[in-house]
Amino acid sequence: MSEETKHTHQIVGPKVYVIILFALLIGTALTVWASFIELGPWNPVIALAIATGKAVLVVLFFMQVKYSSKLTKLTVGAGIFTLLALISMTLSDYISRAWGRW
């Protein structure tokens, strides 16, 4: 067994969970509210930003990544990286199609 497998298991208590729960509920309220006001191109940006904020909370606390080993963090990072690779490289085709006549 090597370093990264050291099980640094920390028990996260209900207090944290309650705080996160409320943060998530507030986030939900915010995002619904934001979608009803006209912000032009910022609407989707804000919606995604709030969603990502909520997702980060879920991942860090509910899924305890904040308290996990480096390996777990790396794994999560790898997932996000590949997902972004898929999305950005595919979109690169679609976006640049409009630039030329092809």
Place this chain on the structure above:
Amino acid sequence: MSHISPTIWQFLVKWMTNFALFPPEASKIAPQMDALYFFIALVSLIGLTIVILLVVSFSILYSKERHPNAVQIEGSTLLEATWTIIPLGLFLVMFVWGALIYFRVYTPPANAMNIYVVGKQWMWKAEHEGGQHEINSLHVPTGRAVQLTMISQDVFHSFSIPAFRVKREAIPGRYTTVWFEATLPGTYHLFCTQYCGTNHSQMIGDVVVLSPEDFKQWLASSTSGASLAQDGERLFASLSCAACHNTRPDARGPSLANVYGAKLTLTSGQAITADDAYLREAILNPSQHITQGYAPIMPTYQGQVSEEGVIALVEYIKHLDSDYRVQQTTTTTDLLPEGGGKATPAGPAPAAAGKVNP
């Protein structure tokens, strides 16, 4: 030689007469592409030779009999850097060179003669501006840039002319283009190279390259009576496009004269050049791009016009350079390349390669 078995003999004869390692170079781009091909082939050959030479000589020099005790070596950063950087450099040269050729093949010159190609299971239909229709064949002149504007009616097809070293997929829903300039008169293979179902291997034909004079003659002799633009004009009338697109001041749609090639501003503020693809979209998906100052009232014609019909309409709009000349459209030959000879009477087509599109 008679003691050789006749089968083998026949086979040999056939081989000698047919054997070619390389296709003919019949377009302007072909030698350029072949130069790159041979460059990569050379690099590969050298690389392969190095690998084989090393493997063979090490195998001989350090075989167990000769060299019973191996010498343990960690590695060598210098050597490894060498065989990282040299291949990388060579690959980058190939990339740049290849990209240049790629862009050349898919960027038609402005003065290219346009031929429309429609692919469908399992045939190629080509439509010349002068209204000549062909099926599974394509006649082109030498010495003139020819642009193909292609679309498929159903699945992906791919228009391939090995002798020209060009190929482009004809895909459903969108125009694609490719261009070439033929240099060598002759008849060459035309293949569909994208797998498209049962008779994919029968979706083949001939590309006939003619000298400019012969080509002119061919054009004249294969006319179907009406130019593509005239077909379009007829469609324009029967679909009553002119109800909105006319030059009256209260017209509900924009004037289409000179719209081709113009830079338009859309309601989204985006600027867009009205090319073939744009015209097609404007007819089939009008609400996708709304021109500034107009309401999104134009109905879609999807499902009402065939791809050939759309092509005719596009061709018609392309040639609208002043006003709507509904009854005074030029005769076929006016649309021929380089002014094209005398006006031929618009009669029944003598030897049209294809049939007129309904």
Place this chain on the structure above:
Amino acid sequence: MPDSSAIDHGAVTTAGDAHAEHPSYQRHHFETVEQQADASAFAMWLFLLTEVMFFGGLFTAYLIYRNWYYPAFVSASHQLNVVWGTLNTVVLILSSFTMAMGVWCAETRRRRGLVLCLTLTMTLGLVFLGIKTVEYKEKIEKHHVPGQHYSLQSFLDPAHDEAALAAGDKPLALDMARHTEIYFSLYFAMTGMHALHMIIGIGILAFMIFRARAGAYTGGHVTFVENFGFYWHFVDLVWIYLFALLYLISRHQ
């Protein structure tokens, strides 16, 4: 194999006394319980990576078509009920919370707490699916399910459609209206895949509740509960994005 045993095993030095007494749940091929717990948590994370990429394909498709057919996506999204959607988001967040609490109960060996939390989680999961069913039913009735019976009525003639009227939709041109079908395809594909994950999760929850009552996870071996927690939170996470992307494209006008 006769001659083998003696020769080579000396070649590898041994790690001393690795065979102390093992708890019953330790599988034979692991050296320690910790190794086992670590391995299965890591495996769960890797599995979630595959889930990320699985949904990733759908999100890619969504982003492309949303950019292409924005007006269609806006009008189509107005057909979804934000109230139901928000409610469901809250339900799912709550269930995530109860799940997290369940894991905590297991870790701190509270059997009754665990059973309660798991039951709550499952109930909330069922509520979510119930609301989803109501929403689906509405779509079916309005012929908004892609396919042969797909109807453009709500988009061509919003004046006679409650939801569209409420959102202040203008009629779409026919060609744009047709593209709403792509929106609903993605809607059903994405929420359907999500619901499928919920259903699987609820099945596992039922199994876990059954076992938890017998005290299965409160004796120190909590891996299964923890791993299931990861899964459940992940499903919640997907919904957070689905909600933002499908329901809230544009609610102002």
Place this chain on the structure above:
Amino acid sequence: MNYLTKENGLLSWLLTGDHKRIAILYLISITFFFFIGGALAGLIRLELLTPQSDLMATDTYNKVFTMHGVIMIFLFLVPSVPATLGNFFIPMMLGAKDLALPRINLLSWYLYVLGGILVIYTMVSGGVDTGWTFTTPLSTHYVNTNVLSTGMAVFIAGFSSIFTGLNFIVTIHKMRAPGMTWFRMPLFVWAHYAASILMVLGTPVLAIAVVLLALERTIGIGVFDPVKGGDPLLFQHLFWFYSHPAVYIMILPGMGVISEVISTFSRKRVFGYTAVAFSSVAIAVFGFFVWAHHMFIMGISNYAVLVFSLLTMLVAVPSAIKIFNWTFTLYKGSITFETPMLYAFGFMGLFTIGGMTGVFLGTSGTDIHLTETYFIVAHFHFVMVGGMLMAFLAGIHFWWPKMTGRMYPEKISQMAAVVTFIGFNLTFFPQFILGTLGMPRRYAAYPPEFQILNVFSTAGATILGVGYLLPVLYLVWSLKYGEIAGDNPWQATGLEWQTQSPPLTENFTELPIMDHEAYDYEWLENQKTKEVASAG
């Protein structure tokens, strides 16, 4: 007593958790599918003997090459090395008793079998004729063959592959014996680690693409349908997002085998261990960014072509590094030429050709002419058959003594290796020329001037078929009549050789400790002298 004899009866195999037994189950099943795929290849070559489509109707031909591709890729090459040799030896090389998740491992095999059964069902119920690439809208709206069952088979086999990869990653991270640091792992393990990353992250995208394809075909959801405003190229993007990385899933494990074999038979540590290890990982990472080189002429944006072509060039470099590092492993070695080494030499030459022709295709300019022709067919058979299949055979011969306890017959197997090499070149080299001349792929009938080269190719395939039948015969023969192998017939350094052949169910009698670098032949010598001393 060993893993083969510990328990008996069919059930003890079908319910086993032992990675070695599962590996054997896989070996049998992929061999079965290889010969089905090979028989279909035989049909292809027979049909192409003459220019007309005379042996079978065109749509039969289309079904034959589709089934050939689907079987060879999803049921043979993707699981070939990982699920057999990887499954068997990764735990042993790491000094572990088993993979981390034995039950998931068995589940993988059952999923594989289920996928295989679905493919067979597809074949007997009329086949499918979309090509292994399932191009939309052909596959969704225009063919009326069994696309759905094939899609389901691919989906299920995909999950089998995901679970295998997942299992390997967990095992490599969590199950290493004491002292087995990352840089003491055999390169075989590194290669599998890289391939596993691709399996875990790439395959799900194929799964969702197939799901959408199925929905498109059954309901007509419109996501890939140009008539409804969808983009058929999106399917291509999703498909190749998996299927390009998949080609590295198909080659990396083979590269791992070659590292082991070359080191063992030149009795020398691999030249530049770290560079080879990292190049595996580099291939895996860059492998995710090049997929659109399969779509250069399909109407993607020209700017995207630029990006993907550049990245393709970058991903080719690590492979070149590996080839040269292997070559220099021979330098000052002490080389012997047993069968695995012959296959490894074959691999080096053929993979270099195959890889360099890949560079022809990655170069956007030349790809225009060469794409969709036999040049591509030759390219991928060089890397897949000349590369991976050769590596697979090298590995099977190399580890056969360990797996079965018996030696294969050396002379005849060396001969088979040579026959394979000759047959292979005769089969596939002419196809490069055919492709350059412009012969399109997936053609049941072709212009007569291409016949001669096709005759060569068919003749070669016959030789090749013999070359593949021979190993099956003599390997089966050796199970009973082969020489007893002993623990370490090659004097190799891996931990798997330091235990009995065939191994015990728990692999090692005692937990090993790794106290030396990988490929440490001096350590091996010392062990031997120590044993002699202690015995004397």
